[in-house]
Amino acid sequence: MQPRRRDQNSGRLSPDDPGKSTGRALVIGPYRKEQKSGALRSPQARLEEAIGLALAIDLDVIDTGIVSLNEIRPATYIGKGKVEEVEGLVKAHDIGLVVMDCALSPVQQRNLEKAWGTKVLDRTGLILEIFGKRAQTKEGVLQVELAHLTYQKSRLVRSWTHLERQRGGFGFLGGPGETQIEADRRVIEERIARIEAELEKVKKRRKLHRDSRARVPYPIAALVGYTNAGKSTLFNRMTRAKVLEADMLFATLDPTLRAIDLPHGTKVILSDTVGFISELPTMLVAAFRATLEEVTEADVILHVRDISHDDTEAQMQDVQEVLKALGIDEARRGRVIEVWNKIDVLDAEARARVENMAARTAPDHQPMVVSALTGEGIDALLSAIEGRLAETRIVIDLVLDGTDGAGLSWLHRNTEVIEKSVQDDGKVAVCVRADPVKAAQVRARFAGAIPVS
The missing domain is CATH 3.40.50.300 (P-loop containing nucleotide triphosphate hydrolases)
Structure with a gap:
């Protein structure tokens, strides 16, 4: 692993408040040597972004490093030698969390946690942690919780120690019953369904707000x-x-x-x-x-x-x-x-x-x-x-009867009135600008008021 030490106070959100730290962390960038076509970021730039993500939740970044990969290992993502090298760093620096700047499978995450004896967080989990900390409104909290539950549902296998236990069935002839992992997954799915229902209400409410803005x-x-x-x-x-x-x-x-x-x-x-x-x-x-x-x-x-x-x-x-x-x-x-x-x-x-x-x-x-x-x-x-x-907006000239106050009021509510003047015959010349939908409504409502050029 190529070490890249950094000033622990550099970029910290609260350098004068050491008590705000949420843990001693090691940030690792495991990147393929041959980047995909069109990739513009260097491994160093990608690692710097990962460090910024870790600092965003006040992690105390003790050490960082880049791991160059020829191939991704199905069991641990990185090779056995690198796993042992990181294990030494974890013990030497008393690391409580290892951040891997990649997408780990549940099995890879579990195996790395066992090998290092510490919690492991991949890029997705880290971003979810940041979102969970930043969300303020009820809608934001629901959105983050939905994403977190969706992410966690596939990782129940590593999150608990009791998931292989089974509840007994009813009566002597009952089957082994529901495994704990099935019960926990069902609880998560029920919670996801409730959140999605809440967010559907949010979606409808936002549409109502957009519709009300469209009327103005x-x-x-x-x-x-x-x-x-x-x-x-x-x-x-x-x-x-x-x-x-x-x-x-x-x-x-x-x-x-x-x-x-x-x-x-x-x-x-x-x-x-x-x-x-x-x-x-x-x-x-x-x-x-x-x-x-x-x-x-x-x-x-x-x-x-x-x-x-x-x-x-x-x-x-x-x-x-x-x-x-x-x-x-x-x-x-x-x-x-x-x-x-x-x-x-x-x-x-x-x-x-x-x-x-x-x-x-x-x-x-x-x-x-x-x-x-x-x-x-x-x-x-x-x-x-x-x-x-x-x-993108259409300009329409109109000549309205001076007594058509309702028509003028409608134009002010539904279009942008650019110019308005009273003619010698008492009629009102109006120039309005509107999007194509509103412009069609103007033409339909005031067909007889549009001068023929």
Whole structure:
């Protein structure tokens, strides 16, 4: 194993509060020597991300290391020699938890725990732990619990010591009865069913909220991006809200919505969503689908990227994979605006290079270069949002009778009224802008009020 020691206080969430640590941990990156085609991250970068995940739940990272694999061993994932080497490190440093930056099977996890005499957590389990700590709202807690139970259901074989015991059947001729593992699995399945029913109610409630917003002509702009790309800081800058922002992975989980005014008066609902990460467990994507539907329904999607990060291209691909899983594929990417954040972190040379790259991009895909921390580029971003919305909305001119107050009221509730004036004959000329669905409703309701050109 290639050791990579690090300052124990570097990157800690609470370096002045040693009592906050949740355990002495060893972080191991077991990576194949031949990476899959298209992989952009180096083993060192992948390990650094795993260390960041461990620090996000206040683990005391004592030591780290990379294990280069020629092949994955079915029993222990890594080879016998490496297992023995890690066992020595665990004993030498009094390690209470080993984090493996990979997806372990239940059998591999059980075998490693037996060999090392300590708890072992794989990447999925670590992300679930972070989500469990960060979730605040009832919906977030339910989503995390659903993902955790789905993950745990396949691992009952390693989680308990009594699972092979059997309860006696009824009467002398009864069979051996239900094994404890079957009983525990049934309890988990019943709990999963209850949570799914609760989340179905959440999904319906969110749909009602979206329907109510649809009745008011406010478009939706959703922030998406890799975790720690600066989405919450950007959200706070644009809305003057006070959402938690911190230099840590998955600082916020629960979605937040606020109304903002664009330069020419258009009101937009801005939505901050959960951050993405490479190899995001599919069970988490499924559990958070009710929340992520805010993204699929958005009129504009702001893909926030940490342009100062060495792996910004790889992070971009990971976000695009999740968007694709949500049904936002290349054919619908026209509503995505890339936001290159943290320009303030770059030195003069790197900054000039990034700005030149953005300027050379085609106008319809041109990224917005901003600093959410200092506010640089925010005005241009707001204008870009307004311009992108205008491309997808239809402008309709109407001439209404001056006494048609109900019609004017309906237009104000259901469309964006751009201009309104009273003509000499007492009629009211109105120019409105609406999405295609609302535009069809306007044409149907005010067919006789649309001037023939």
